[in-house]
Amino acid sequence: MQPAVEFQNISKRFGAVQANRDVSFSIAGGSIHGVIGENGAGKSTLMSILYGYYQADEGNLLINGKAEKIHNSHEAIVLGIGMVHQHFMLVENMTVLDNVMLGGEGGFRLNANRKKVEAELREICQRYSLDVDPLDKIEDLSVGVQQRVEILKQIYRSANILILDEPTAVLTVQETQSLFDVLRLFKEQGKTIILITHKLQEILDITDEVTVMRAGTVVGSVHTRDTSKEQLAEMMVGRPIETQLPRAPYNPGKVVLDVQNLNLINSQQVSLLKDINFQIRAGEIVALAGVSGNGQSELLEILSGMRVPGSGQITLDGAALPYQGKKDADGLPARYRELGIAHVAEDRLRHAVVKNFSVLMNSFLGYQNKFRKAFGLLDKKAIAEHCDKMIRDFDVRPADPALRIALLSGGNQQKVVMAREMAASPKLILVGQPTRGVDIGTIESLHARLLALRDAGVAILLVSVELEEVRALADRILVMSGGCITGELKVEEFDATKIGLLMGGLHKH
Amino acid sequence: MMFDDFQFASILVSTVRNAPVLIFAAMAGLFAERSGVVDLALEGKMLAAAFVSAAVGFTTQNPWLGIAAGIAVSAAIALLQGFVSITQKGNQLVAGIALNIALSGLTFVLAQFFFMQGGRTPDLGAARLSTIVLPGAEAVAGVPVIGWIYSSLLSGHTILTYLAFALIPLVHWVIYHTRFGLRLRAVGENPHAADAAGVNVELTRFMAMLTAGVLCSLSGAYLSIVQSGFFLRDMSAGNGYLALTALVFGNWRPVYTALGCLMFGFFAALQVQIEGVVFPVIGKVPGSLIQMIPYVVTVVVLAGLMAKSVAPKAIGQPFVKSR
Amino acid sequence: MNQADLPRWATSVAMPLLNLLSALLVAAGVIYLLGENPAESMGILINSAVLNPEGLGYTLFYAATFIFTGLSVSVAMQAGLFNIGSEGQMYLGGLGATLVLLALDHTLPGWLLIPAAITGAVLFGGLWAFVPGYLQAKRGSHVVVTTIMFNFISASLMNYVIVSHLIPDGEQSPASRVFAESAWLPKLNSILPVLGETPLNISFVLALVALVIYGVAVWRTSWGYQLRAAGLNPHAAHYAGISISKTIIVTMLISGGLAGLAAVNPVMGSTHYLGLNFPAGAGFIGIAIALMGRQHPVGILLSSILFGALIQGGFDLSLEKPNIPPETFIFIQGLIILFCGAMENLYAPVLSAMFKRKDK
């Protein structure tokens, strides 16, 4: 069968960065083709060229055997190419229906078509078992559902070549499974699918063929059935990867964090956290597993001081946290940090870094008071040393403190955040989704850091939707659902099915 | 004069007359800002259109030609603003303020150069829009209430006044029920999403600016051709900024924005009536303090009743294809 | 290729200069159309604004006011707040100084009186900005809108206060009485006689000091760090333990205080009385200056001097050339803001192309 897409000697550079260099490979029609590689390997760039978002500096693009120049996404859409981006491309304050119609409205008057499209969408949802109401607003939907909307958009536009850039980064196991079900259905219909992911298991589960990229070039393409996780990992990183990191025996110390009867009700009187009770001891990693949106984020926010709980008792090393009597959390996180609570926020770009600050300026965000000299002046020398040490210890690349942090890859941004929070020698560290969108090489090193911290006697609370990650790091696992803790297991009792049931437990949708 | 001399009827009529300047400008701002371009230059475009409309209207003795010329000039300025803010990706606030300052100076210089009357155009005389008397207005004038509403409140305005009010549902329809409106909102909220959906972000924003230019020119024309009968330097007198306030007030939604404009119009009218009135208890309030009523009310309303108003998310940011 | 690839001198010197020249070129065209010789006119303008020492004195006098309003707008912008209300805050600042002076100018000696009056100006300006700041922080009312409203309100209020309470008996000009001489700011021409009879006074020195303090405070202190973090990403600032509402309120207080300081120069340094509408748009020019100067101390200084020069030189030019009304320079101001503040990258492609060619 003729290749659906063929890249011929594609090169693309951004200023000094050669994002793609002489990339050539082809994608068979009607197949699912995986693309993997480290952060910054050039995967997204290549796909953006295919979708008309960027133009290649050199090289040709063949779609269904025909050479095409794609200048913008509109032309790509006309060629039957669809793309689901790493960050959802949805207009949040509009309905699913409007998002789907956008760009393909079919006439000046919307109403003429609205009913028709709505009916069609309902029909598609039925056919592909996608649980989406076309009249819901995007901002009211969970990420999983938003992902479905992206897929729905592509089905509606009957894309024949579908690009998915890290679609599963924010999905739960179940959501990933149902996404894959849809993708298999697509394949049956003869559509071509390109899947980018950092999760090698997914590659093995669903793809027919996989292309590995490194530093802008293609390392090679292999048939999935002929390969293994280890081989792929080595192709990607250029060295063997440890999947099971060594860890010291479980030997917890005294209770560091004690949470009792915690409740939270939001302004619309919805109960977000119900009667939460747990403890974390020194030298253990407790993981909070659960589908996102079940209260984990709120719990992290409360423990880090970003939000004030409704009721309940929280003590750190036996002393109550100073949220009592506060109406809002203004300024509270700084005081918590002084008490020894570090926080790696779940949403990196929103909370953990200031995008337009340099790496240097981000290296002490939250610890600005520690670097204060007389007259409130910042201690430049101390900061520079602090930042250099962070960059060295965590191998942040590029190792340039003056670079705007937005220009770092997600993985390297995450290293900066982790390094910063660990540098304060906290008693308790709250870690939210530490490896979201991060490549396996970096995951390995970040995991190693967290385990080292545990072994050094720090209490760690990990929030992650990745069961693999939970299993690799946690000593104990708490499962959350509907704002409650629905179960607790030791890591020895790890059982994905049981956890899945607990996660679904009280969860209503 | 006593408290009960207040004439509510007169206040309403006056509100109707005051509002169009703001409505045209606010609707213009709505298109620009909903597409993601902050339009601080409403004031400047109003002035330019007011001048050109009056100058051409006077020279040709035809108000329609004046209005047409005003539209052309205001649209051209809006496109220039678009070039700076969209194509050049310049700071939109700077562009807006710069245009306001430049046009305030330029309209004076040109008016002075052409007419030598101190930055004023000559009286338009007959070259103004005539008021439209609705059919049967005189006949029903005597009927209580309804007669008054029909013959005094509704009848007897110029076509621009009716247009301004007709614009409210029209803009609502365009924004929420047409392809252009959908794209406009998408582009102002999340241009990356719109771009990914195959929408030409820059083109959509330019169309929005063009619409804004046209609408804003009517505000200027209303000032010079309908309300005053001539152009005078800086005659926009802060109305452009007031229109923006109405826009924030109305949460960038057409109907609420128009209500904001009417509110300003109402308080301006009320303020006229209050001046010199002897109130029970307080007595006579000094005129200069009465002048602040509309503004104090706005602050109180914004602080008290309204929830946070939510601007289009991408407002003020040029669209750059990378995060 | 984009701006980042150009050498520093090109982006920070060549491009602004090219932009300034473009604006002046358009201005020259207008002057030509008005029937005057552009080159000669520019000569007169530059001579009277910069070369002639007395003219320079006036230029710097105007610049001193603009530095303060520019700083007022800039400091708010650092925190992500667009304070359009500097005009009104400056107006109220003038009242603060005046009330102190009217009460005390016959009792206190100058060295006490002047600081007291300056404090009054800062206090009134700051408090006038506090309300919008508070409303934004606690009630979420848009500071842009409230400060615009507060400009209108201050105009009414000041009109009432001046006309109904401050006009001395037997006078009819809407202005307060003239302050005692002990309240007049020392003029710089007592040190630099070459400046001639200009109102340039120590508030210019004060303005320079304010610029330095601003630069240090914003870029070198932990407070400035928090301010900028809150401006760039309030969510991250909250995460970092920075109190957003406190930042907003404090910043607005400072912004208003700086606007209040802007009143000191004209009121205590030049007219020596509080007149109706004395800010004459300086608060709005402050917005332009903050934007054009990129909220950077050097940028603010240079754009303030540029605007001061335009006002001084333009005024002299219109004196000499009756065909060129002073309003022409309002137009030119707008052009300069447009070219230097909003189209800063206009020549980037051209320059890039030039460098590329040289590379090859």
Added chain:
Amino acid sequence: ADPKFAVIYDAGGKFDKSFNQSASEGAERFKKETKIGFMEVQVASDTQTEQVLRNLARKKVDLIAAIGFGQAQAVQNVAKEFPATRFVLIDGVANGANVSSVLFKEQEGSYLVGVAAALASKSKKVGFIGGMDIPLIRNFSCGYAQGVKATDSKIEFVQNMVGTTTAAWNDPAKGGELARAQMERGVDVIFAAAGGSGLGTLQAVKEKGKLGIGVDSNQNYLHPGNMLTSMVKRVDQAIYDSFMQIKNGTWKAGVVYKGVKEGGVDWALDKDNRSVISADIEKRVNAAKQDIINGKINVVDFREAKKCPA
């Protein structure tokens, strides 16, 4: 050599259709008759005024005419520095042996048009629209009200100001709107003392077929048939006279008050308003004028009384 003259207009500008324009007309008349030219400048701020005065004084100008009360302080300062230069200040008082201050008794002229308004009003409601709430404008309003009430104490008097910033002089839309609002309340004669905004007032008055009263210069020509009269304030004459006195060497310093008697203020009657001024009105207004001249009527100056008796 011929003496050198200069006129400094205030922020309203030479073409303000008001006292600046009137001053310029006086100077122009002098130029036409004597062939002696003059310099003219417009200032935007009080600081600039001093700068210009000083500049002109250095250029050895013999007489500098400063128009508007805003220049009073500056004139006083600069006059002290240049005792050889002479200054004439309009509408304000500045001390100095080389300064002549010319004040007009606007209240008297306004009284006269008030009498006319009271007689011409059919609805027995008359209005006043001022630019900004400042003592000068209140003096117009107060004199007008006194004339109205003296003629018919039952007449209702309505007053509005356009605004509180300098924009108030350039807002014809608001000027017109205020007029419409007043007319909707039954007012049928409106006196506009509001610079450029007043033009909007008179325009609106004309549209409704009511009567307007102009200010400062004779504005009857603006809307013949709809202008009852104008309260003329002869700034032109004051400037012309000062220039002439310098030329003839008869110039004197000091404060001069120009009222009806001195020909400083008056009401205007010409072909444009002939048709609306009945013989009765003309007779009674002129009678009032005579009474003011011979002191039978004393019109209160608001600026001194701080309060309006009417």
